[in-house]
Amino acid sequence: MAKPTRKLAAIMFTDIAGYTALAAYDEEKALELIETQRELLKPIVSEFDGDWLKEIGDGLLLSFPSSKHAVNCAIKIQQTVKEIEDLNLRIGIHQGDILEKGGDIFGDDVNIASRIEPFAAIGGIAITRKVEEDISSSPEFITKYIGQPKLKGVEQQVRVYCITSHGLPETKLADVSAKLERKPTYWLKWTIPTLLIMVAVVYYLIPKEMEVPSVGILYMENLGS
Numbered sequence: 001m002a003k004p005t006r007k008l009a010a011i012m013f014t015d016i017a018g019y020t021a022l023a024a025y026d027e028e029k030a031l032e033l034i035e036t037q038r039e040l041l042k043p044i045v046s047e048f049d050g051d052w053l054k055e056i057g058d059g060l061l062l063s064f065p066s067s068k069h070a071v072n073c074a075i076k077i078q079q080t081v082k083e084i085e086d087l088n089l090r091i092g093i094h095q096g097d098i099l100e101k102g103g104d105i106f107g108d109d110v111n112i113a114s115r116i117e118p119f120a121a122i123g124g125i126a127i128t129r130k131v132e133e134d135i136s137s138s139p140e141f142i143t144k145y146i147g148q149p150k151l152k153g154v155e156q157q158v159r160v161y162c163i164t165s166h167g168l169p170e171t172k173l174a175d176v177s178a179k180l181e182r183k184p185t186y187w188l189k190w191t192i193p194t195l196l197i198m199v200a201v202v203y204y205l206i207p208k209e210m211e212v213p214s215v216g217i218l219y220m221e222n223l224g225s
Contacts, residue, residue, distance in 0.1 A: 004101035010070035010093060010131065011105065011113035012050075012062040014041075014077070017088040017122045019058040033086055034058060040080055040087075048073035053104060061114075063105055067095045067127075067134035071141065074125045075166050082123065092117030094128040094158075112158055115151040119160045119176055121169040129159040146171050 016033065023030035038055070045052050045062055048069045054061040064070040074091045081087040094116060096109025112128065120126035127135075127143070135141045142165035149160055162171040 004099040004106070006097060006099055008096070009098050009100075009105070010064040010067045010095045011098065011110055012060070012064065012070050012074060013092045013114045013117040014060040014062070015090050015117050016058040016086075017090055018086070022086055029086070030058075036084065037081075037087060040084070041077055044073060044076050044080060047076075059117075061105070061110075063098070063100075067093070067131045068138070070095075071125070071127070071131065071135055071163070075163070075168070078123055078125065078168060079166070088122045090117050090120040090122060091125045092120055092127070093125065093131050095130045095134060108154060108156065111154055112151060112156065115154060116149070116158065116160050119146055119149065119171055120162060121171045121175065124169045124171060125163045126171065127161050127163065129161070132159075132161045141165055144170060146173070146176075 016037070019030065019033070022033070034055075037058075037060075041060070042052060048064060050062050050064045050069065050073055052060070053063055062070075062073075064073065070093045074093060078089060078091065081089055092113055092115075094109055094113035096112065097107060098109055099106045116126050116128060118126075126146070132143050135143075141163060143161040144164050146160045146162055149158060151158055162168075164170050
């Protein structure tokens with residue numbers, strides 16, 4: 001049995017927005033859309049030295065030798081499918097260490113690529129900080145920071161950006177179904193412990209023999225109108 005090989009690669013996930021609803025309404029049209037996607041995208045992936053690893057329902061798992069190869073391929077894909085009815089793609093790209101075996105890839109970085117895809121606008125591209133660093137030296141790419149998402153099953157801290165150059169749409173946070181990690185409320189983090197310490201200090205500083213004043217509350221009697 002062949003052992004898995006480890007390598008550095010750029011991983012791309014694609015997804016057709018609205019495909020589930022389309023399949024429920026018209027199965028034949030949905031299947032035709034998958035075939036159209038395959039016919040259009042395979043030559044583009046090959047053009048940028050990409051590996052067509054797996055079709056996952058309406059989604060694709062692809063890998064590339066570098067972040068720039070993956071980003072340039074994703075841009076050409078979005079430009080190509082722009083006029084195709086119902087072929088509305090979201091694309092997520094991450095670069096990391098993967099295990100390759102039997103034409104498939106595995107690893108935490110593969111999960112990250114699949115988790116950031118929902119952060120892309122329809123027709124857009126979402127990338128992680130690593131990919132953003134790899135393309136930052138090329139002025140033709142313009143990116144915008146989206147946020148730090150909570151990714152299920154991923155231990156790494158991930159920062160997500162979207163590409164806004166090349167006519168690509170910017171991600172609107174209101175349309176993102178995945179959750180962004182909230183900024184910590186530092187004032188609340190430190191206020192509660194401080195109050196507890198103050199209460200403890202006051203309690204121990206008050207002499208135990210000191211008489212604690214008490215207040216009596218009497219019922220009032222209504223003596224007039």
